[in-house]
Amino acid sequence: MTVLEALAVLAAGLAAGTINTVVGSGTLVTFPVLLAVGYPPVTANVSNGIGLVPGSVSGAWGYRAELRGQGRRAVRLGAMSVTGGVLGAVALLTLPDDAFGAIVPVFIAIALVAVVLQPRISAAVAARRPADRRDPDGGPAVRAGVLLGGVYGGYFGAAQGILLLAVLGPALPDDLQRVNALKNVLAGLVNGVSGLIFCFAADVAWDAALLIAMGSAAGGQLGARYGRRLSPGALRGLIVAVGVAAIAQLVL
Numbered sequence: 151m152t153v154l155e156a157l158a159v160l161a162a163g164l165a166a167g168t169i170n171t172v173v174g175s176g177t178l179v180t181f182p183v184l185l186a187v188g189y190p191p192v193t194a195n196v197s198n199g200i201g202l203v204p205g206s207v208s209g210a211w212g213y214r215a216e217l218r219g220q221g222r223r224a225v226r227l228g229a230m231s232v233t234g235g236v237l238g239a240v241a242l243l244t245l246p247d248d249a250f251g252a253i254v255p256v257f258i259a260i261a262l263v264a265v266v267l268q269p270r271i272s273a274a275v276a277a278r279r280p281a282d283r284r285d286p287d288g289g290p291a292v293r294a295g296v297l298l299g300g301v302y303g304g305y306f307g308a309a310q311g312i313l314l315l316a317v318l319g320p321a322l323p324d325d326l327q328r329v330n331a332l333k334n335v336l337a338g339l340v341n342g343v344s345g346l347i348f349c350f351a352a353d354v355a356w357d358a359a360l361l362i363a364m365g366s367a368a369g370g371q372l373g374a375r376y377g378r379r380l381s382p383g384a385l386r387g388l389i390v391a392v393g394v395a396a397i398a399q400l401v402l
Contacts, residue, residue, distance in 0.1 A: 155187040156361055163201060163362035167369020171209030171334060172376075173389050174311015175396045176202065176369075180362055181308065184355075193355055195242065196348040199307060201359040203345050205366025206338025212374020216331035223287050223322075224332060227296050228339050234300020235340035239347040242305045255397045257302065258309045262393040264316035265386060288321035296336060303340035309396045310337050312389055326382040 151159070162183040166176030177198060184194035210217070217224070287293070295317035303310035314333045315326075322329055348354060 151187060151357055156357075158183055159187065159358055159361040160365045163205070163365025164369040164372075165365075166202060166362070167205030167208065167366030168373040169369075169392065170202065170205055170311055170337065170366070171212065171370045171373025172330075173392045174313075174315070174333070174337065175309045175392050176205070176366070177306070177308040177310075178396050184358055187358075189355055189358065190353075192242070193353050194358075195306065196345075196352040197355040197359040198362060199341055200345040200348055200354060201362025202307070202366050203338065203341045204363045205370040206334060206341050208367045208370025209374050210331070210334045210338055210370075212371055213327075213331035213334055216328045217335065220324075220328065220332055224335050226287050227293065227332070227336055230293050230296040231300040231303075231336040231339040232343050234297045234302075235304040235343040236347065238301040238304020238306075238340070239344035240304075241301070242344075243347075243351055255401050258312060258393050258397050261309065261313045261316035262390055265312065265319060265389050265393070267320075286323065288318065292317060292321045299336075300340045303337060304344040307341065309393060310340065312393050312396070315389060326386065 159180075162180045166180045168176070169179065170176035180198045180201070181194055184198055185191065189197065296314065299310060299313045299317060302313060311333055314336055315329060318329045318333060319326060322332075
């Protein structure tokens, strides 16, 4: 890797850490850069996953104020994320590289529709279920959705954050910023457990992973500092913009 290539990977890690903390889809920045500097797709994928772990930790720390009072929820849903991340990592190591390629854009599109409609969906859910009976963890459907999101994230990870926001946003009795904070924790768990598996069972480009790790850790702080100041409407708009860009990059 040349100096210019290393700087490009570092910058991509910074951008990905920022985007992942605020929304998700940072992989759509780092993955193409790793391919462009010459890494094979699977090596780029696993190296990227490992490199983004510090960014997830950094972003979750930046959102620690919004995480207060969500410990029990994070533990219960985190167990689903860890399980899904293991399954997704195993799938990446055993299935053809393009196994999910055809349906990833569909997943992202469904997630974006759910995010756009989140206020109406939340109102409908609240109207049909008394507030004192609402499951603070979202119920079995949310846990299943988080599990599937973990499988997806362990396999590839692009737009994992958008998918989690689409699952969590309509069901949890919290504002979008607190949901986004929880999303950072869950995505970090998926990246962490899948990255651990990749360390022992996959071909990792450690130089690229280290550069992405340094960049994403700094980006996590940037995303937390500025992303947490966005209004729910602005954050939702940013989610849609990033999601549309993700679909375009995957399809074209």
